[in-house]
Amino acid sequence: DVILASKLNGAGDEVYIEADENNNLKNMSKQKEELNSISAELVGLTKLSYATFQRLCDEANTLFQFNQTIDYEYGLVKISEKANVYVHKLDNLAWCEVDDEDHWARATTIVYPIIKAREGIPHTVKRNILLNPGPATTTDTxxxxxxxxxxxxxxxxxxxxxxxxxxxxxxxxxxxxxxxxxxxxxxxxxxxxxxxxxxxxxxxxxxxxxxxxxxxxxxxxxxxxxxxxxxxxxxxxxxxxxxxxxxxxxxxxxxxxxxxxxxxxxxxxxxxxxxxxxxxxxxxxxxxxxxxxxxxxxxxxxxxxxxxxxxxxxxxxxxxxxxxxxxxxxxxxxxxxxxxxxxxxxxxxxxxxxxxxxxxxxxxxxxxxxxxxxxxxxxxxxxxGIEKRYERYSKSWTTLTDGITRLGLTYLVPETHHSKIITSIIEPSHKKYNFDIMHDFFYKQGFTIYPGKIDKLETFRIANIGDITYREIERFLHLLEQYLNGLKGE
Known part of the structure; x- marks a missing residue:
């Protein structure tokens, strides 16, 4: 039993989903205040087993006896109290609902061009993770x-x-x-x-x-x-x-x-x-x-x-x-x-x-x-959306700064006035450290890092912009830990 869900698309008239720690449905409503937290947005495609469908029908019949009507979202919430309904969230799903002219304009100018662009890709290009401050990692589209x-x-x-x-x-x-x-x-x-x-x-x-x-x-x-x-x-x-x-x-x-x-x-x-x-x-x-x-x-x-x-x-x-x-x-x-x-x-x-x-x-x-x-x-x-993009960048930045702090490194600009876009990191003090050697180590693994640009300060820079997520930053930190441990062993 599965509900298809996506990230919030901000188009209006959304049905918001609250899921538990196992991604099972807890609640669903168009009113944000009715939910304890918002996990995703309902797309409108649901796959149910026949037994669960029967439960949904029984729930509807019970309410009909009291001259009450329900929408199917309410019915799914009711039956989820007795049977798990999994919320399958796809963050990068290109879709939209069309109820009015504004929806239609968004469908034709944004959503459909993205769908067509994705369909036109003959094969996936080798993916390099650029952690330099531009050019940034781009999508295949x-x-x-x-x-x-x-x-x-x-x-x-x-x-x-x-x-x-x-x-x-x-x-x-x-x-x-x-x-x-x-x-x-x-x-x-x-x-x-x-x-x-x-x-x-x-x-x-x-x-x-x-x-x-x-x-x-x-x-x-x-x-x-x-x-x-x-x-x-x-x-x-x-x-x-x-x-x-x-x-x-x-x-x-x-x-x-x-x-x-x-x-x-x-x-x-x-x-x-x-x-x-x-x-x-x-x-x-x-x-x-x-x-x-x-x-x-x-x-x-x-x-x-x-x-x-x-x-x-x-x-x-x-x-x-x-x-x-x-x-x-x-x-x-x-x-x-x-x-x-x-x-x-x-x-x-x-x-x-x-x-x-x-x-x-x-x-x-x-x-x-x-x-x-x-x-x-x-x-x-x-x-x-720019605000959502900045949220994604910010999550990557938090992952980065937490990680380098754990590894014993420090960064220059304090969080209070940090852009959360690019970070200047103090280089390791180990006598065997060499930026060019570290750069080549990462480059062989598909990551590009950048030297510092502040006079009298020995730094290197990591940008968390482009078509990347905190997952790529976690991979970078794993490699950085390997590199630093290698210095200690020399």
Whole structure:
């Protein structure tokens, strides 16, 4: 006797399931408050033995005698008190119920494309677990989305693909009426450089440097000759908001912009952009955010957080392929940059935006196949949901940090302001330790790890993003324990 169940899909009108420790049915209801805990969502397919079916009929007949009617979910709960009904949960099941137009829109734009993509996979690709901070481990459906018929990117059909990508990337963080996404072929740094070189006029920009990627912003500003001031902060601790405000107050010129990294990829530090956004709002400062390692994982609301420009890329939490970066901009702010004299050609943000608005094309040749992979990655992100994705990442992070602590290692950034996306770990102090040797040990087992990037600190980094779960992190920890035990034996 089996009930088919799935993870919660958030489509509305769900029937929630409560199961016991053996995954047997305890309760089922559309009202969350009627359950002690929620294990899964009812799909609507149930397999019963004939004897159990008879019990279900008997239960219904008893209630009919008292002029009561029941739905079959209630009947299953009643008979489960006498016979076990197993709840078979499939977390990755692509399905939906269609009761109304909203359900139908979700079915046609998200669920059916996922089903078709899965059906189109000829075979499973060798699975490597990338624990580096991007590119991330991808699904087979994202990989195979690149295998399409050749097409000229100037065709209307491909323009519609890019329109979809631009609109859906915007919706993850803002209202498309107020915000827009501008696409570039290139790494994430291309998007950051596009913003800094295109939107800052003669005003002063404060750049928060609390890691190598904040430092990279300073280098870009230096190359373009921008009027910038560097605010240095700890690579491990939260930004001191009072100190930052005092720093800005002491600046003799009018500060027009503030730029910072949301999640510092070198350590995992998560800066509080909402609080910094409030400070910028009070002082009428436009905030620029490098969200490369946070976008599509940590929930972001550009309007609420007062973000004017946000930079991200396809190959991290979106779980797409490397080669596409993008800027999500406040339309009203972006329109005002038209009069700023261009400092470059390829990365000029306003020109790229205006050309796309007029022609539904990029000015220069886009990475065509990578765009198809990005479209599929967006659909899969919509299917999982950003909050659910972050829950999955967070569970992997907790598994990681608990494991390395058990093994006697420590990590830099405390939990209170950790992104739970990438972790900088202090290297073992054993005299025989060598990162390259450890990297090769893991690489042979199908795992890729990454060196540290903090000056004067000997660290290595582990990211828990991409198409992985806490199970892969457990396997990594098992291998790490083997490696560390090998050092002790030498």
């Amino acid at each position: 994202v990989k195979y989305a690149q295998i399409v018929e050749d097409i000229c990117p100037r065709e209307k059909e491909f323009g519609e693909t890019m329109e979809f990508i631009s609109a859906e990337l915007t919706k993850f963080v803002g209202n498309p009426e107020k915000y827009t996404t501008v696409l570039f072929g290139g790494s994430g740094t291309a998007a950051v450089e596009s913003i800094l070189s295109s939107v800052i006029d003669n005003g002063t920009v404060v750049i928060i440097n609390n890691g190598p990627y904040g430092e990279r912003m300073c280098k870009i500003a230096e190359i373009y000759g921008l009027n910038y001031l560097e605010y240095k902060s700890s690579a491990e601790q939260a930004i001191d908001m009072n100190d930052l405000e005092i720093f800005i107050k002491k600046i003799s010129t009018n500060v027009s912009y503030l730029a910072l990294v949301h999640c510092e990829t070198s350590t995992g530090l998560l800066n509080d952009i909402e609080q910094i956004g409030k400070l910028c709002a009070v002082k009428n400062i436009e905030m620029i955010v490098d969200a490369m390692s946070s976008y599509a994982a940590v929930p972001i609301d550009m309007q609420k957080m007062n973000i004017s420009y946000l930079a991200a890329s396809a190959n991290k939490n979106l779980q797409g392929m490397a080669g596409v970066s993008f800027v999500i901009a406040n339309k009203a702010r972006l329109e005002k940059t038209e009069q700023i004299k261009p400092r470059n050609l390829y990365l000029h943000l306003y020109d790229q935006y205006r050309y796309f608005q007029m022609n539904k094309q990029m000015r220069f040749t886009p990475p065509v196949q990578t765009m198809y992979a990005l479209k599929q990655a967006i659909i899969e992100t919509q299917w999982e």
